[in-house]
Amino acid sequence: MNLNLLLPEISLCVLAVVLIVIDLLLPQGRKSILGYIALVGLAFPAVFTLSLAGVQQVSFSGALVVDQVSVFFKLLFLIAAALVILSSFDYTRRLSILQGEYYALVLFATSGMMLMASTRELISIYIALEFTSITLYVLAASIRNDAKSSEAGLKYLLLGALSSGALLYGMALTFGLTGSTVLNDIASALAQRGISAAAVLGLVFIAAGFGFKIATVPFHMWAPDVYEGAPTPITAFLSVASKAAGFALVLRVFLTAFEPAEKTWLPLFMVLAAVTMTLGNFVAIRQTNIKRMLAYSSIAHAGYVLTGLAAATAGATSGMLVYLLAYTLTNLGAFIAIIAFSGQVGSDQIEDYNGLSRRAPVVSLGLAICLLSLAGVPPMAGFISKVYLFAAVFDAAAKNSGLYYLVVIALLNSAVSIFYYLRVVKAMYFGPAATEESLHTAFSLRVALSAAVAGVLIVGIYPTPVMQAASVAAQVLFH
């Protein structure tokens, strides 16, 4: 046992408890200080996580692993948490959300995601996942007097519980067949005994449980409803951090435990990737609500990321990590802009974005940059990460020619996607504004948006450090 390895998670939980205590002591009307404490407090887990960079250690009877992959994901979660907290300052005040619980839950969820990225044992995986999910169910419903938010929370809870059932069923089957819950032991047992039908069943049900988290077809249906109803910062959190955490699990479980069954799941993920991105993109075209549009867009992006798993090489995994980081920054930026607009305009309908570039030029520019990045237009991060990922998948096509088609489908899809992203840009820049009155955006939101957009541009123009980190991390999974 080495508690040092758990310091990022522990510090987050302590911070969350401290927030709840301070919340009790603060008089009504002074609660907004909680957000600042949460934001500044993130420095602790950040420092602890950075201090673990380069460490390669397994502890807690093989349940916990700290390696480059987990550190990469933990930093990604911290970036997401920081931007979500920063963009919640204005939002929670406006919708009178209970701030103490809200920020504490965000921190708990973050520590849960960190655990998801750090476990290599089925029971801990399940616990980490449930820990994260339960906090997110509550957060989705946290606008108390809003029926849509409550509905989102309830839906998420019920469907999440069902998917957990599927996951547990798969885990039980796998344990029954291999006699172990530790991923490496499962791998050696499977390699020894071969892949039976029951093993396939176990594998698929585990994939279904994770598929729910990352919202791939056909486990995606909750996403648009929950994204639309949840508080927008939480929607952003769900669409990036929670999805990335799901991918952390998928990577670790499939590249280690189910590595012997590669022949079974490679075609599975190839088909899932193609179907997911295509359905996500085409349905997104017809959305009129921007949050729903981005929900389908995020489904499509899950499909893009899955192409890396369908290739299952170190290069493609590195591509997935870079893509996830670029997507995290970009999607957060887009959602922060949406928070800013909905706060002023009071609507998430795309038609209400008409002429916003004249009313809020800076926020519009930020949103436009993020949307173009999502569409994969250079020089934004979305472009270079797509090049990096798809190039790696294309490289792997030498041993699996189906990947050629997958890359072509992915490229066609990203061409289609520009259609709906551009619709918002067009509305903002060329649409007739109902009024020309300029909008005031809260300072915290402007800071958050600038940070996200700066990230999008920096990763887009100078991606070397991120790619290097991802490349080193990906190697870990291919030993």
Added chain:
Amino acid sequence: MESFSIEYLGLIPLFPLLAFVIIALVTRPLKRLSAYLSILAVFASLLVSAWALYSLVIAFLSHASGEALVKELTVTWFSVGGVALPAGLILDPLTAMMLIVVTIVSFLVQVYSQGYMHDDPGYSKYFAFISLFTTSMLILVMANNFLQLYIGWELVGLCSYLLIGFWYHKPEAAAAAKKAFLTTRLGDLGLLVGILIIYFTTHSFGFAEIEHEIKVGALSGGLLTVAMVCVFLGAVGKSAQFPLHVWLPDAMEGPTPVSALIHAATMVAAGVYLVARTFEMFAASPDQQALLVVAYVGGFTAIFAASMGLVMNDIKKVMAYSTISQLGYMMMGLGVGAYAAGVFHLFNHAFFKALLFLGSGSVIHAVHDQDMRNMGGLGGKLKITFVTMLFASLALAGIPPFSGFWSKDEILAGAFEKDTLLYIIGAVAAFFTAFYIFRAMFMTFTGKYRGAPAHDSHGSAGGHGHDSVHASASPEDELRAKVKEHASGHGEHGIHESPWVMTVPLILLAIPSLLSGLLGSPFMGMAFQSFIEKGAEVHEELNYTVMMSSIAIAVAGILLSSLVYYFKIIPANLISRPLPWLHAFVLNKYAMDDLYGWIVNSVVLGASRAALWFDQYVVDGIVNGVANLVGAAGGALRKVETGQIPNYGLAIFAGAVVISAVLIISGSTL
């Protein structure tokens, strides 16, 4: 070249980039200052570009050739694992020529814009966008690798999008911007696929390395042809070649100086530049198949677009179709292997076409209308505009010694040697060209002024009303409408020549329209071509047959045009009266817009509708069916008020079960 170090090249796009940033962040409220800043920046770029060109010309004149005329600078952009992405600059005669064209035209267009955009509320924003465009275009032409070129390529597309839709009040402008962006993106997709194929076979993005790899056989045969045709697809989109030409005429919704800069002289020529830059790769394809594709697409576009230019009544549309047609000529030139001739035509065309657009802008500025049927007799009022445009028209029509003659003739001579069919296509297109441009000149500048006395003069025919500038209500348009009322009160006496900031650029552009062709004429020993070919000796056998017939064709076109529109001996409806359907069909752009509209509506949106339907009904429906089977579970869950939950939930299980079944069954049969 010792005086010019390749590192200085980086300065060229830096100036306009700084101007963009400063205007966007600081000087936006001070419109005069913004404009001066932008103009000053591009002038600085022009000076550095001139220096770069000068150093190459000096080397060229002292008989340097081949690699001695090429300077490259490559640094690693990023390097991860086995993937190293380069960033680099190239300075060779082709790039030096493009730099000079881009900076000169951008400079003159910006000077002109001070007058044209005078009262526009988005004045500063306009200059910011133009600066950003200039930066992107310069990045594009100095890239020494595909990746950087692609980034510049996308950025110019983005700026084009912003500038076409600049008058966002007009729904047509917004629609045109979107159409331009999406249509060119379609071509860009091909370019990207081409780049990927090249990268995975040659493991390089750099032009020089790729050429080397192709020489040693890393990429050859059918795959090379496929890759190059994909690359060409990008050029087809950007340079508005058939069948992706549909966006360019619509792009005329943007301000006219933008049309001159982006949609005549620079960005649309980027496609031609791309083919020229990768010419060796095209030429390496088996039997030069890839070049053949370029030649035929270019040739067909040249005649196809010229035929539409014959019937357009909107002065800017005539210029738009003319541009498409001329770009087709350049492609055809490259395709038949007349590399230097194609590039030479790009060079000459940039100046005279920019002049034609700016001249049209000056006319529109004076009469506040774009329909040539409402013009006439303006030659006396707009003397400078008339004379300068006449220079450009003679250049376009191909009358020696004006610039267009030399390059077009050389393209035709190249086609004549290679492929008789292409020569005939080119010759007929040349006849059309001479005819339509002088039709436009006669309709605009000669005869009697036909502008309606009432200010509302655009109702004479459907379909063109939205093209006229005063059809919508931007503040600028309102002002124009006011001026127009004022003008019409005095009849044609209210029409004045444009201010000097607009006429001086016209005069400056008229000089190269007359003279730039001489650089590549036999009188100067084909110096331009020899320079572009990196100092190779160019011993073109002068084909006097082609040359004389070119002149005869041009003169015939002008003559026929004058008989119809000046002397009015031949009625204009000689052909359209007996064949009204043909006229209508051509006027309707061969119904290609309708075809694409139908494709987008029924196929893309249809697929989207189908996907939505599939998501809602099929997936849901299957799940419903399962739910009915598993009545108990469904019934219990259905008590929850949100009806879809049982369906969504069952989708998870049904999905998992179906996937397992498929995997197990397919696995057992293996």
